[in-house]
Each structure stands twice: as C-alpha cells, then as structure tokens.
Amino acid sequence: MDLLFSNDRRGHYPPSWYAATADSLPPFAALKGDTRADVCIVGGGYTGLSAALHLAQAGLDVVLLEAHRVGFGASGRNGGQLGSGQRQDQTVLESMVGADHARQLWEMGEAAKALVRSLIAEHRIDCHLKPGVAWTASSERDVGHLHAYAAHLSRRYEYDRIEVLDRGACFALCPSPDYRGGILDMGAGHLHPLRFAQGLARAAAAAGARLHEASHVHHITRGDTAVVQTDAGRVTARHVILAANGYLGGLEPKVSARVMPINNFIVATEPLGTRAREVLTRDVAVADSRFVVNYFRLSHDGRLLFGGGESYGYRFPRDIRAVARKPMLRVFPQLRDVSLDYAWGGTLAITMKRMPYLTRPAPNMLSASGYSGHGVGTAVHAGKLMAQAIQGQAAGFDTLAAVPLPAFPGGGMLRSPLLALAMSWYALRDRLGL
Known part of the structure; x- marks a missing residue:
C-alpha cells in the first residue's frame, strides 16, 4: 500500500481549513512523454519547491x-509554526555533536527563519505570517527545564527574543488549567502553511521551473544521467533531488x-468570537512540552x-475529530460546547534523533527529509542547501x-510497531504526569 493514495483523493487537497x-x-499539467533537465525534483512540498525556486x-x-498537488503533504497540513533553531534542543545537540557543530546548527536554524521571511516578502506571499511561539509546560519539572533552556540560549547563543513565563504569566497568555509556566519566543512565528506552499510554487514557476502535478514517480534508474519514471512520462536529468519526506516509500x-x-x-x-480570549490573549502559537506534542493557535478568522x-x-482513524478533541479538551475543558468545523490528518516524518536526515544516496542524487x-x-532551508550543493x-x-x-530498529519492516510501542509508553507517561 502507498501512503500517497491511502487517505486522500488523487489530485485533491484534504478537506482542511487550510x-x-x-x-x-x-493545476500544473501532468508530465507526459519524455523530457530532459539539469535537475529533476521528486516532491512538491517546501523542500522541493524551495530547491526548484533557487x-x-x-x-x-x-x-x-508532484504526485498530487503542490503543498499536498505535510507542507500544506501542518501547524504552521516557524520555530527557532533545530527541532532538537541545543543542549542535546551540544552533547550529540559538540559545541562548535551545535552552534553551526543553531545559526542554520536562524538562517532558516530568515529565509522564510525573506521569501514571503520578496514574492509577496499572503500567508498571515505573525511573530511568537510559546512553549508551555504541564509539570513543574518541565517549567524548570524551559526556564533553564531560555537562560542557556541567552548566555551561550546571545538569543534575547524569549520571555520567561511563570504560572501567572502563562495563564494570562493561555488560560488553560493544564499549564504551569513556559517561555514565549518572539523570534519564532506562525503562518498559513498551504498559502505559503502555493506562494513558493508560483515563485518557482515564475523563475522558470517546470512544475508537474498528478505525476507519481514510481521508479528511478541511476547513472551519470538518471531517469525518473512516472505513469505517463519520464525525465532524464544530470541530478535528482528526493523531496518526498514521509511519502518517499521505497x-x-x-x-x-x-x-x-x-x-x-x-x-x-x-469561529470563537469573543471567546477567543479563553484560548489565547495574544496572537501567538503554542506548543507544549508533552512527548506527543499538542500545538495550537488562533486562525485569522478567529478559530482555534x-x-x-x-x-x-x-490509514488515518475513522473519527479524526474524536482523536484530536480528547487532547483539546484536556487543554481547554471550557470549550466542551464548541463545535469542530474541520478535521484532517497529515503524514509527517521523524528520525530517531529528531533531526533532519540529509544524505547523498548517489553521487548525483541528494535527499532531505x-x-x-x-x-x-x-x-525550506534544506531545499536551498541542496540547490547550492548542486552548484x-x-x-x-x-x-x-x-x-x-x-536507522530505526528493524529497518523498514519492524520500525512501525516498535515505534508505536515506544510512543504509547511516552503518551502514558504524559497522562500520568511522570
């Protein structure tokens, strides 16, 4: 079974608020027949669109x-949070790769934020970019960790965009009984992810990239020139970029x-109207410290x-509303009477160390996911980095x-059940407050 076609209608965006x-x-026309190019990119999300543009x-x-539509996958379905640094804490990265390499990674994360902002400005992408992402904690231990991390970023990385929130300040920002404190990063931001992806697509096409939707890649023949095969055409190219993330398959x-x-x-x-202040009193996004993260923000039309x-x-569960409603009501029990107008699922991709995996599967092939x-x-930054590497x-x-x-234990065959078991254990710890 192919994840590309397991949960969605071919060639259609999911029925999301986005x-x-x-x-x-x-739509961009599907590829038909044979063509040649300097570079063939597989995948029309942020990575592929950024690489194509640059x-x-x-x-x-x-x-x-792109097998479906540009921004079809995680790029058009995610929480829209533009975070600082890397996905992994700098303290973890310092232990993992050393202080010097960790600083390089921090600076690259900051460059990624700057790149997104510059692309939005340069190409006039209307995607409701706003500043501010808060990290909230449900235990005193996690509050202490977040406060210490903010101090670490200030001391070692000279990062001064973070407001430290005690319990009162956190509740004033986000009136949830679940949170005991946190930090607010005003150097981070949030946006409408699908509008951003579509803006990148327009910019790439205007720059001369040839974009093809409804063009499912099912085989790549390697060589000094690679051949990328779809159902109705093929591309012969000097370089190949793999940008399919969780949909890469085999x-x-x-x-x-x-x-x-x-x-x-x-x-x-x-739309919550005046009740929006029961969720957030400032127009920022939030992600909490649970292992299975809850994340939220207010939309530009006043929805949570x-x-x-x-x-x-x-497969996605049959009742997505029920799956997401449960943690929502844990965070905001006061919204029990509020209806859910939209519910959707998306497929992202993780690694064992929660850092992106960039590699060269072949001398003329690059991958980022x-x-x-x-x-x-x-x-977006990885797409630019691959474009630069090809040059x-x-x-x-x-x-x-x-x-x-x-690699995940057991490789492709066993990784899913093993990971599900581990994630279930961490989710249980969250529920028990351990």
Missing part, C-alpha cells in the same frame, strides 16, 4: 514532479530506514486550530548531513 482558505491555484533563479533547467531504501512516516491530526473549531494525537501505519515537526523553516557550494548541506542519525 484548503478552504487557500488561494485558488490552477535552482531556477540560478539559471538551471528544473523539472519538479524509492530510496537508505532514506526509508532512517525516516519514519507518522500521522498527526488537526481540528478547526467554529488545535493539533494533537498521533497514529502509526498507513525527516524534519520531525520542525519543517516550516528547516525544509558546488555544499558546506551547508554537509553540516546538516554530518549529524549522526541511526
């Missing part, structure tokens, strides 16, 4: 192939052994967009590729 409020973007701006002939076993697709779910309430719950395997919930900035400027790509990431 799709309902996105721009009307005419390569086309550099004068290369680029063909991008196209590259080396990547699929280290990058695990998982499903996450979001609901959008009815709440993400919570995960599943493993190919496994953003582990931190993809709004990191994926002979590989320092940034190599810095991320040097982070050691083990």
Whole structure:
C-alpha cells in the first residue's frame, strides 16, 4: 500500500481549513512523454519547491514532479509554526555533536527563519505570517527545564527574543488549567502553511521551473544521467533531488530506514468570537512540552486550530475529530460546547534523533527529509542547501548531513510497531504526569 493514495483523493487537497482558505491555484499539467533537465525534483512540498525556486533563479533547467498537488503533504497540513533553531534542543545537540557543530546548527536554524521571511516578502506571499511561539509546560519539572533552556540560549547563543513565563504569566497568555509556566519566543512565528506552499510554487514557476502535478514517480534508474519514471512520462536529468519526506516509500531504501512516516491530526473549531480570549490573549502559537506534542493557535478568522494525537501505519482513524478533541479538551475543558468545523490528518516524518536526515544516496542524487515537526523553516532551508550543493557550494548541506542519525530498529519492516510501542509508553507517561 502507498501512503500517497491511502487517505486522500488523487489530485485533491484534504478537506482542511487550510484548503478552504487557500488561494485558488490552477493545476500544473501532468508530465507526459519524455523530457530532459539539469535537475529533476521528486516532491512538491517546501523542500522541493524551495530547491526548484533557487535552482531556477540560478539559471538551471528544473523539472519538479508532484504526485498530487503542490503543498499536498505535510507542507500544506501542518501547524504552521516557524520555530527557532533545530527541532532538537541545543543542549542535546551540544552533547550529540559538540559545541562548535551545535552552534553551526543553531545559526542554520536562524538562517532558516530568515529565509522564510525573506521569501514571503520578496514574492509577496499572503500567508498571515505573525511573530511568537510559546512553549508551555504541564509539570513543574518541565517549567524548570524551559526556564533553564531560555537562560542557556541567552548566555551561550546571545538569543534575547524569549520571555520567561511563570504560572501567572502563562495563564494570562493561555488560560488553560493544564499549564504551569513556559517561555514565549518572539523570534519564532506562525503562518498559513498551504498559502505559503502555493506562494513558493508560483515563485518557482515564475523563475522558470517546470512544475508537474498528478505525476507519481514510481521508479528511478541511476547513472551519470538518471531517469525518473512516472505513469505517463519520464525525465532524464544530470541530478535528482528526493523531496518526498514521509511519502518517499521505497524509492530510496537508505532514506526509508532512517525516516519514519507518522500521522498527526488537526481540528478547526467554529469561529470563537469573543471567546477567543479563553484560548489565547495574544496572537501567538503554542506548543507544549508533552512527548506527543499538542500545538495550537488562533486562525485569522478567529478559530482555534488545535493539533494533537498521533497514529502509526498507513490509514488515518475513522473519527479524526474524536482523536484530536480528547487532547483539546484536556487543554481547554471550557470549550466542551464548541463545535469542530474541520478535521484532517497529515503524514509527517521523524528520525530517531529528531533531526533532519540529509544524505547523498548517489553521487548525483541528494535527499532531505525527516524534519520531525520542525519543517516550516528547516525544509525550506534544506531545499536551498541542496540547490547550492548542486552548484558546488555544499558546506551547508554537509553540516546538516554530518549529524549522526541511526536507522530505526528493524529497518523498514519492524520500525512501525516498535515505534508505536515506544510512543504509547511516552503518551502514558504524559497522562500520568511522570
């Protein structure tokens, strides 16, 4: 079974609030027949669109192939949070790769935020970009960790955009009985993810990239020139970029052994009107400190967009509303009477160490994936890094590729049940407050 076609109608965005409020973007024609290019990109999310844009701006002939619509996958369904640094804490990275490499990774994470902001400004992408992401904690231990982490970022990385929140300040920002404190990062931000993806697609096409939707890649023949085969055409290219993230499937076993697709779910309430202040008193996004993270923000039309719950395997649960409603009511029991107008699922990809996996599966093939919930900035940046590497400027790509990431236990065959067992254990610890 192919994740690309397990939960969604071919060629259609999922029935999300994002799709309902996105721009009307005419479909790009499917690939038919044979063509040649300097670079063939597989996947039309943030990674692929960013790579296509930067390569086309550099004068290369680029063909991008997307099985559904641009922004169809995690890029058009996620929580819209543009986070600072990397997905993994800097303290963890310092232990993992050393202080110097960790600083490089922090600076790359900051460059990723700056890149997103510059692309939005340069290409006039209307995606409701706003500043501010809070991290909230449900235990005193986690509050202490977040406060200590803010101090660490200030002391070692000179990062001064964080407000420390005690219990009273946290409740004043986010009136939830579940949270005891946290931090507010005003250097981070949030946006409408599908509108951002569509804006990148328009920019890439305007720069000369050839974008093809409804073009499912099912085989790649390697060689000095690679051949990328779809159902109705093929591309012969000097370079190939794999940018399919959780939907890569069996196209590259080396990547699929280290990058695990998982499903996450979001609901959008009815417009809350004056009751929006029962959720947030400032227009910021929130992610909490639970292992299975809850994340939320207010939409530009006054709805609560709440993400919570995960599943493993190919199929989404039958009742997505019920899956996401449970953690939503734990955080906001006062919203028990509020209806959920939209509910949707999405497939993202994680790695064992929650850092992106960048690699060269072949001398003329690059891959970036496994953003582990931190993809709004990191994926866009990874696309630019791969574009630069193809042009002979590989320092940034190599810095991320040097982070050691083990394969999942059992490889592709056993990783899903093993991970599901581990995640269930951490979810139980969350519920018990351990």
